[in-house]
Amino acid sequence: MKLSLEGIGHGFLGRPLLEDVSLILNDGEIVSLVGPSGCGKTTLLAIAVGLIDPLRGRVRRLYNRHAMVFQEPRLLPWLSARDNIAYGLVPRGLSRLRCRDVAAAKARAVGLGQMDWNKYPAELSGGMRQRVAIARALAVQPDIMYLDEPFSSLDVGLKRILQDLVVRMAREEGFSGLFVTHDLVEAVRVADRIAVLSSRHRGIVEVRTVPGRPGERDERMVFDLVERWSRDAVFAELFDGEGRCL
Amino acid sequence: MPRLGWLGRYLWGGWASATGIFCLFALWQFGSEVYGGFVLPTPLRTFAEIATIVQGPVFRDVAAQTCMRTFLGFALAAGLGGLAGAVAGYSVAAMRLLKPVVAVILSVPQISWIILVMIWFGATGTTPVITVTVAALPISFAGALEGVATRDRSLDAMARVYGVGPLRRFATITVPHLLSYLFPAWTITAGTAWKVAVMAELLANAGGIGGELATARTMFDIPQVTAWTVIVATFALITDYGILHPLRESLESWRRAGQPRDAAP
Numbered sequence: 001m002k003l004s005l006e007g008i009g010h011g012f013l014g015r016p017l018l019e020d021v022s023l024i025l026n027d028g029e030i031v032s033l034v035g036p037s038g039c040g041k042t043t044l045l046a047i048a049v050g051l052i053d054p055l056r057g058r059v060r061r062l063y064n065r066h067a068m069v070f071q072e073p074r075l076l077p078w079l080s081a082r083d084n085i086a087y088g089l090v091p092r093g094l095s096r097l098r099c100r101d102v103a104a105a106k107a108r109a110v111g112l113g114q115m116d117w118n119k120y121p122a123e124l125s126g127g128m129r130q131r132v133a134i135a136r137a138l139a140v141q142p143d144i145m146y147l148d149e150p151f152s153s154l155d156v157g158l159k160r161i162l163q164d165l166v167v168r169m170a171r172e173e174g175f176s177g178l179f180v181t182h183d184l185v186e187a188v189r190v191a192d193r194i195a196v197l198s199s200r201h202r203g204i205v206e207v208r209t210v211p212g213r214p215g216e217r218d219e220r221m222v223f224d225l226v227e228r229w230s231r232d233a234v235f236a237e238l239f240d241g242e243g244r245c246l
Numbered sequence: 247m248p249r250l251g252w253l254g255r256y257l258w259g260g261w262a263s264a265t266g267i268f269c270l271f272a273l274w275q276f277g278s279e280v281y282g283g284f285v286l287p288t289p290l291r292t293f294a295e296i297a298t299i300v301q302g303p304v305f306r307d308v309a310a311q312t313c314m315r316t317f318l319g320f321a322l323a324a325g326l327g328g329l330a331g332a333v334a335g336y337s338v339a340a341m342r343l344l345k346p347v348v349a350v351i352l353s354v355p356q357i358s359w360i361i362l363v364m365i366w367f368g369a370t371g372t373t374p375v376i377t378v379t380v381a382a383l384p385i386s387f388a389g390a391l392e393g394v395a396t397r398d399r400s401l402d403a404m405a406r407v408y409g410v411g412p413l414r415r416f417a418t419i420t421v422p423h424l425l426s427y428l429f430p431a432w433t434i435t436a437g438t439a440w441k442v443a444v445m446a447e448l449l450a451n452a453g454g455i456g457g458e459l460a461t462a463r464t465m466f467d468i469p470q471v472t473a474w475t476v477i478v479a480t481f482a483l484i485t486d487y488g489i490l491h492p493l494r495e496s497l498e499s500w501r502r503a504g505q506p507r508d509a510a511p
Contacts, residue, residue, distance in 0.1 A: 067408070067485055074404040078422040088408040090418075120503035140408065169486040 001026055002063050002144055002176045003015040008047060008205060009056030010040070017043055021057070022147060023195055025144065030177035030214055031169060031207075032187035035197030036237050042071075042148055042178045044197070048178060049146050063143035067136070069150040073129035076122040081132050082107060084116040088140040106135040110165060127158045134162065145170070147179045151186070163190050167215040184229065188222050192212050198237050207236045253452060295473035297444040304458070312443055312454040313481065315371060318380025320439040324432055326379070327386025332424070334387070335394025348461040352384040356442055357449075366448045374446035374454070377419025381442045393424035427499070429494045431475070433486055440482040 003025040013018045017040040025031055033041050046052040048059060049068055067088060075084045085103040094102075107117055110131040121129055130150060135147055147166070151159045167190050170177050181187050185195050186208055198205045212221070229235050268332045278286040283465045287295070299305050334341040356377065363376045397420050447456025455474055462470035 027452060051403055051406060058459060068404070070400070074400055074401065076418065076422075081416075087405075087410075087418075090414060091409045091411065107470075120500045122500070122503045136408075146407075 002061075004038040004060040004062070005044070005057065006046060006060070007052045007057040008044065008096070010043060010047060010052070010054045012140070015085070016202055018054075022044075023207075025176050025178055028170070028174055028176055029192045030167070030179055030190055032194045033178065033180045033197060034182065034184060034187045034194055034238060035238075036199060037182060038201070038239075039197045039199035039237075039242075040121060041182075041197055045146055045180050047180060064148060065140055065142050066144045067138070067140050067142035068146040068148070069133050069137050071149045071152060073121065073126075073133040075129055075132055077121050079122060080118045081124065081128075084121065084132050085107035085135045085139050088136050092140075097240055102124055103135070104141050106139045107132075109138060110135040120184050125168070127154055127162075128198065130154065130162065134166065134169075138173070141173065142175050144176045144178065147177060149181055151183070152183070160189070166190065168235060171215065182238070184226050184235065185222060188225055188229075189217065196238075200237065208234075249496075252499075254494070255460070256495070287472050291469055292472040292476060295469040296476060297479070299470075303407065308454055309373070309477070311482075312374075312447065312456070312478075313342050315374045315447070315454060316378060316439045316443040316481075318441060319375045320382065320436055322375070322379040322471055323382035323426075323435055323439065326385040326387050327435075328390045328428060329471065331387040331390025331392075332394050335391045335397075339392065341395075345391075348384045351380065356381045356445070360446045360449050363446075369444055369450045369452050371452055371454075372455070373450040373452055374443045377446040378439045378442045382438045385431050385434050385438065386428070389427045390424060393427030394420060396427075397423050422498075425494075425497060429498075436485045436490060437482055440478055442507055444478055 001024055003023075005021060005023045008017070008021040009019050014156070021044060023044075033044060035041050043052065045053045047065060049060075050059070074107055075081075079087065082100065083102045085106055086099040087098045089102060104117065109191065112128065112131055112135065116124065121132070124132065129190070133150070134242060145166070150166075151162050154162065166177065169175075177190075179190055191210055192213060193207055193209050193216060195204045195207045197203065204231075210217075210225070274286070274289050278288045283291060330344060334344045359377050359380050360373065363373045363380075367373050367376065401419050402415055405419060412417070444454070444456040444459065446452070447454040448460045449456075451457065451460065455478055459471060459474050462468075462474065
C-alpha cells in the first residue's frame, strides 16, 4: 500500500464538497478518479498530495517521494526546458552537473530532442510543455505520481501518446499513479481501477476494476467498455447534463 | 555569442534614438534662431560651454558630488521602497497600512520636502539625499507591491509539491517575476533621483551641479544653465540606457524568447 485516504471530509466556505471519502492506492497501481467538473476531484488530489489540509479524516502517505503533473504545465518561464525538468531536484541537494544529467536523461525519455533542451517554455508548443512537466515529475524518481487532468487541453493523438508514455514509465520505474480525469476513455486506457466521484453523493460512489492491464488494452475493447459503461447508472453524472453544479 | 548579438542589436537600435535626438537639436536650433541666442543659446554654443566646463577645475568634484548623492538617494529609495513593497505584497494587513501612507508621501510636493529637510538637516549634502529618497521611494514601493501581489500562486503550489523551501521559492519564483515590475519602477526612480537631487542642491545651496546652476542664475549666464542641464540629462540617460537597460536585458533574456526576432530593444 502506498497511499491511504481515510474518511476525508472537506468543503469551502461552509459548503461541503467531500464527505467521508476513503481510497487506497496500492504498489505499482494506477487509479483514475473520474467525475463531473466541480465534484471535488482536484480537491481530493490536492488533499492527497498535501497542498490542502482536509477538515476531517486522515491521509497516510507510505512513501518517500511524490511528483505531480498539473492541468497546466506550470513551468517557470525564466528557466530553460532542461532547468525546468531539474527544478524538482533542487531540494535534493544534488550537484549541478548531476541535476543536468538526470534532466537530460528524462528529457530524452519523454521524447524531447536535444535542440529543445535550452529553449524557454514560450518557445515550446503546448504538447512539448506538457512533456517537460512530465519529465520534471519523472526526474524526482517518485513513488507516486499525481496527475490532475494533465492532457485535457491536448489533441486526441497527442493525448494517447502521452497517456501511453505515463503508463510505460509507471511500469518501468514502478511508481503508482493517481490520475484525475473527466474523460472516461482516458480513465479506461490508463487505469487499473477507476474510482467514480459524484457531486450528489459528495464522494466516491464506486470503485471498478478495469479488465486487462493498462497500456495493453486494444482500442476496440476500450471503446466497447466505455460504450457499455456510459449507459451505466454509476457513470450517469459524467454524461448527464442535468442537476450539475456548474 | 548570443550576448554579442544582443549588444549589436542594442547599438544598432541606437541609430534610431540618435535620429530622434538630432531632430530635437534641430528644433532647439530653430528656437534659438527665432528668439535669439541670449534667451536660448544654440546647441553649438552650449556644447562649447560644456567642453569648457568639463575641462575646468571644478567639474570632477561637482559632478562626483551630485552623482554620489543621486546614487545614495536612489539606492535608499530602491532598497527601502522595494523591501517595504515586497512585505506589503505578502501581507494584506501591511498593504492596508502602508498604501495610504505611501499615497500621502506621493502627494506631498517635492519642493515641500526640500524645505522641510533643509530645516531639519541644514544646508548640507544630507538634504538632497533625503529628498531624493523620499521623492523616489513611493514608485519603488508600488512596483514591488504590485510584483509580489501578482506572483503566480500556481507555480508556488507546484514548487511546494516538489518540496522546495520558502526561501528557494522566493528566489526562483517570486524574484524573477518581481524584477519585471521593479525595473520600470527603477527607471522612473532613477530619472526622478537626478532631477530632484539637482533641485535640492540648488535650493539648499549644497554645492554640486545644483550649486553651479544657482551661480549661473545669479550671473545670468544662460549658456552655463543650458550646458549644465544637458550634462544632467546625459547622466540620467547614461543611468537608464547604460546601466539599467543592459542589466534588465541580461536578467530577463527569457522574455525575448518566443518573440519575433526583430522586436525592438
